[in-house]
Amino acid sequence: MRAPLPAGSTLDAVARAAEVSSATVSRFFNTPKMLSPRTTQRVREAVERLGYVPNLLAGGLASSRTRLVTAVIPEISRSLFASTIQALTDTLAAKGYSVMLGLTGAHEEHAEREILSIIGRRPEGIILTGPTLPPEARRRLKGSDITIIETWDLPAEPIDLVVGFSHEAVGRAIAAHALATGRRRAFVASATGVRALARRYGFAKAMMERGAPEPTVATFESPTTYRHGRAAVAAHLEGGGKPDIIVCSSDWSAHGALDELRRRGIRVPEEIAVIGFGDLDFASDLEPSLTTVTIDGNVIGQKAADFLLRRTQGQRIDNPVVDIGFKLMRRGSG
Amino acid sequence: MRAPLPAGSTLDAVARAAEVSSATVSRFFNTPKMLSPRTTQRVREAVERLGYVPNLLAGGLASSRTRLVTAVIPEISRSLFASTIQALTDTLAAKGYSVMLGLTGAHEEHAEREILSIIGRRPEGIILTGPTLPPEARRRLKGSDITIIETWDLPAEPIDLVVGFSHEAVGRAIAAHALATGRRRAFVASATGVRALARRYGFAKAMMERGAPEPTVATFESPTTYRHGRAAVAAHLEGGGKPDIIVCSSDWSAHGALDELRRRGIRVPEEIAVIGFGDLDFASDLEPSLTTVTIDGNVIGQKAADFLLRRTQGQRIDNPVVDIGFKLMRRGSG
């Protein structure tokens, strides 16, 4: 009752051309070893002649296997999560899966609509990286029976599976490092958001527990930029701040902090240490090279893909929460 | 013959709960003004009670409108194309479309398989940003009847629609600027790839036509990084190069170039000018601020979305190739 979908011929057309049943053509794609060599050859020729590409909507509907995975990220640019998405995509593509992108972006009000449109596509898995979803959206996901994997954090109440690390532990590790290197007066230039907050909290608590004064904090909207780092440091110093360590919520802002300090003739790390977060590609090339926190985003993506594949194969998962940890990379800046 | 798809109840279940036909429930979602207020209310309640989320696979199959768009990009990280994808997604999401990601990545051999899996989902449009596809993949796309939009370039033989600009013209504009500011001895630090090549070519040709010596070129694998810029400049200077302008294929490498020059005590722009490409967020914050080329990635994304929407509404498109141009942002570095 409609125009056919663009892009082509159908299974039936191929079946007619090859003079076999449509079941046989379906098997050619899905269970090729079931076919005799002769049949295989006939079907292959027909497929090529017609330029047939199977309709995955129909296939997914019939088999209830969509081979679709959705990755939900806050925004595409300047993303720490790039390597995670890339690894996820590479691993899953090899198994015939496609990855859809869900951008929650600035509009948290739209999060629920976004989630509905994702669930509507019946993905076999949803990877959450970055966003903290509003409760209603979380409830929808929980009720959906879809494999959900939260990443880049260790949520207190996981929806389903988790591959991440503790941001509070990161903050504590930075504090331990700061104190071990004789720093006490910290300035924290931090993005908004629960994760940066957790790192801040872990850091401040550990500092204060060891007798250091409470760190001064400046926050700015995510995502963190070079400019944020420069501006925050400039403002702090001009306001009379005398830090001996500056803890930044990303390598971007740490880079800005370094440049601002240099502009003011302040030596790093002699006078002030600078710590980043993320270990982005440029971190080791800066001068001084940046001390920062490395998270292996590839591993997160791969483990998430593994989880997904195991679920779809019906294997049980004994350990639904994986903490991949992190590393403090000590370099020249502190 | 299969377990039902996860995530839920069906149209029929809702219809039974609301004591209406399934056609009516379908209309509740697709053509709500066709229903009486009473019916609408009854259906709404049933939908909420059951937590029903329509199956878009089934809907797409039945209506041949998938409301799916695929964006093909080379890789997710460090991407100039981020704003394009974001704008595309935002614009389309408002119209009920989802955006799938196709990552062509490093594996050009897999490009065709990737294209097949994209076509198999029957998207209403495919946005190509970045990758130069192998001929066979291009042929598949051309034969697919799907709206194809090539972006960020003006291909000589478009597959279908185009929203981009001329990279050769960018090269010429940089040359004109260089010559106008008295520069003649150019070093070009460039990524591989046809677009960077086109800029290089446009630049070199224009320089030489005005009597300047042939620029020295160093190329490195995409994507361009801060490190590439530093290393290329260091190697060139140590090899005895005496440029008065350094043209970089991205703001990343230009940033690296600036830092390398500063490290060597070379003044910018007095001794050497530095030109970037992309006008990324940090470009205007560097010291000196970076002269670079601005492309409005948002506009590309929006125009691509417009094209798509017009096509799906059956409107004709009189002008299938849109050149959105670019701007040379003159700043402190040259």
Place this chain on the structure above:
DNA sequence: CTGAAAGCGCTTACAG
């Protein structure tokens, strides 16, 4: 190894 047929969960012309 292969085919006939039911079914996946929707949409939509048609009829009322």
Place this chain on the structure above:
DNA sequence: CTGAAAGCGCTTACAG
């Protein structure tokens, strides 16, 4: 404004 029914293009148990 609403419903009965055909159809979208596949998959897969069943039978042979």
